[in-house]
Amino acid sequence: MEFLQLMDHVKVCNKDISFLSVDVMNNLIFFLKKKIAVGFCPEGVIDNANYTQTEVGQTGSGVCQLGWTGTPTIECTNVDDVPTWSETINDPCQG
Numbered sequence: 001m002e003f004l005q006l007m008d009h010v011k012v013c014n015k016d017i018s019f020l021s022v023d024v025m026n027n028l029i030f031f032l033k034k035k036i037a038v039g040f041c042p043e044g045v046i047d048n049a050n051y052t053q054t055e056v057g058q059t060g061s062g063v064c065q066l067g068w069t070g071t072p073t074i075e076c077t078n079v080d081d082v083p084t085w086s087e088t089i090n091d092p093c094q095g
Helices: 002-013 022-037
Strands: 044-046 049-051 059-061 073-079 082-090
């Protein structure tokens, strides 16, 4: 199914890639899915720390709010094609 969807997309782009091997095609599908899935976790406050918008696959560094200390970090992940902050915060803010 993925191959057919890719071929439909390629036809729209007017490029013939039917000569590619199955391995190369699978790598291309993997690459395209990874690129399409990229997004950003939103900025906001999580457990007394402010986080800026962070790209999927990257680690967000938080700034503790006034009266709190720490150097919190959190992973921006992709859950069902939705950028989502991890449930685990490393070195969370302490108050």
